Amino acid sequence: MAAPSENPVDVAIVGGGIIGICTAAALAAVGRRTLVIDRSGICEETSAGNAGALAFSDVLPLAQKGMIRNLPGWLADPLGPLSVPPAYAPWLLPWLVRFLAASRPARYENALAAQAAMMRLAEAEWAALMARTATESMLREDGSLELYQTEAEFEASLGGWAARARFGIAFRHLDRAGIEALQPGLAPQFSRATFVPGWKTVSDPQHLGKAIWRKAEADGAAWIRGEAVVVTPADGRVAIQLRDGRTILARNLVVAAGAWSHRLTRAFGDVVPLETERGYNTTLPADAFDLRRQLIFSAHGFVVTPLETGIRVGGAVELGGLKRPPDYRRARAMLEKARRFMPALQTGGGREWMGYRPSLPDSLPVIGRARNAENVYYAFGHGHLGLTQAAVTGRLIRDLVSGATPTIDLAPFSPQRF
Template sequence: MVQPSNSPRTLVVGAGVIGAAIAYELQKRGRSVTLIDRDAPGRGASFGNMASIAVTEFMPASRPSVWRQMPGWMLDPEGPVCVRPSYLPKLVPWFLRFLAASRPAKLRELEAQGAALCKRALGDTQTLLSEIGAAAELTETGCLSLYANEAEFRADRDHIEILERFGFDHEILGGNKLRDLEPELAKGIEKAVLFPDNRSLRDPYAFVLKLVARFCSLGGIVRRAEVTGFERGAGITGLRLADGEMVEGQEVVLCAGAFTAKLAKLLGEPIPLETERGYHTQIMAPGITLAHSIIWPARAFMVTPTAGGIRVGGTVEMAGLGAAPNYNRAKITVKRAKEALPKLRVEQATEWMGHRPALPDTVPIISASARTKGVYYATGHGHLGLTYAATTARLIGQLIDGERPDLDLSPYRINRF
């Protein structure tokens, strides 16, 4: 369905899973949408995510059980968090906000805000997949969180207690029942928690491509170009591109992941957005099969059967947008994964690095601009971009159309910092 020429022109900047979902939602709602990215759709962080609709992973990273371990992690060359020394001075303001988000009262607020999004995430994702003819792309099995012993389980107890408080389904399993579900797991793993609603996509990159194809079939336009500035009158009137072209638009949605901060600054709305550089190893001949995705909190990695093989990831590196990849980070997670999966073979494997957009309070920005009429933000989804994509798209659509959003969006406003 091609939209009439007099329908509102909306420019969506960023063609990852968030931007693709928003562009589709707005085109479906009757707008004439152009989706703009300097790269091809889905080639950023959405290409290499862990394929999980991770509805139980909304806990703030600033909770004490996490940040108390961070100094030790950063001193360990194989620890789950790495900060390049040359980048550390630039991170100081971000880390101060991160610590401010660890106050008990603030943590309770952030947990509720993340839970509110995650309560909707699976249902919204299923609806979106059905609309684009991709319902079969979502697995029926959930995720297993592994614990080698009772001490590891107790160390992660705050996570379980938060899930219980908000009513998220889970089941505690002993070793024998666990191995009935996943025979390839090491015998030394004594316990697990099954999260049945933490489903996986069979190929998250293919999901983005299907979203974009459906968007285009409704009359949407995809442009490959770099946005360098904005045109404004009483509100937004368009975007300037690197080649000098000006593209007119009555609304602009900024959802360029970790690169959104640069654009927001041009509009006089600086946001404390950092990149958590994530790595994965995609193994196409692993020698084993898995029915579930698995995480091991004490070892800080995740394994997901996706994209025709098995994907291993889970590390965090703070080094900015410009530094060269350090693929030793990917090798560390594979080493950890083989502790859980002794028969795992690393054959026909590729390594990848991408930029997760991280805010210090772990809660995304889903908001109208506080300064420029017609500008909207959808960024800072951290590790949960795929999880939150369908819900974010629905909320942005409601916001732009002047409807009452399904959630109170004040906690996700851009000027909360």
């Protein structure tokens, strides 16, 4: 192992995805010297291929978003919205038990309130970050359209919409004529939908992330290519050993390594039940369909998003860990459904992709200090909401590192809640 530098960095961030670079941007903006460590680059992995939504209205825990009701049918379909490879099921069982427990009324209410508070601040922080980084032109404010094939499907969604209404989230339910006005060309079985005007998307999530990084870099942030494999306390500092033998010494450490984060938290006394939702998508040419806004096919677990780089058809959940090879049949199954639901969709010329979403059983991220190290901070586990909550996570970590009182109560997001 190479000897660490005698001049430690101020704040080292392990992870160059959207959470890591928004945290770096927040810290650099107040003069903290920040080093991002990532094995691939800035927004080159999971943050490159997400659906591009700023889903500020998406406050319902996954355990309550129809997942419990649909779980048996989904699991019976190996290419459906949720799958668990049989060989992985024994490893997943403890996480699933916690996931089911999160659907209990008291836990659901606590998670809902915490997520709603997080989302209110998230919207404000994204507006501030886009203004600071001159990326406002990348924001699209077209709303989203959640679609239902049957009246029963629509009726089943109403409890969730009532919960959102309690937190001031605006929406309106549509009949077929209302759907046609907002998105022509859908299959006739979609007779009901819900329009959410406050739902936003970005022109391309990777382009946005790289633009934010350019501002962070201009403010003094830096990054190096490397994979952190061991982190250890070192006389009030943290030593970060990279796979290539280099060692970085830091006064403060932020773990923002997405689905790999729990491998590093054990060094500081935190065993976090982080699981990997492997998500798939296909990005089609931009002229593949006249798409007006993001479409959400919730009963089928996927969305269709208009990006400047194409039309992205993606979603689904494969709880399969970090080691299994991708199963792109899942992407093709979603694409075939999209073709049926959008009959004019041209499905040729697409680019397939798979990424790793870091998911916790209660659908809340981990944001807070390590159990055994006051100078180690965690920022991971955002599931489907990493892009949505990146700016606010950066703000909250900046507050913690700087000794300021966070704007919201971080107890629901504590690493020690498990």
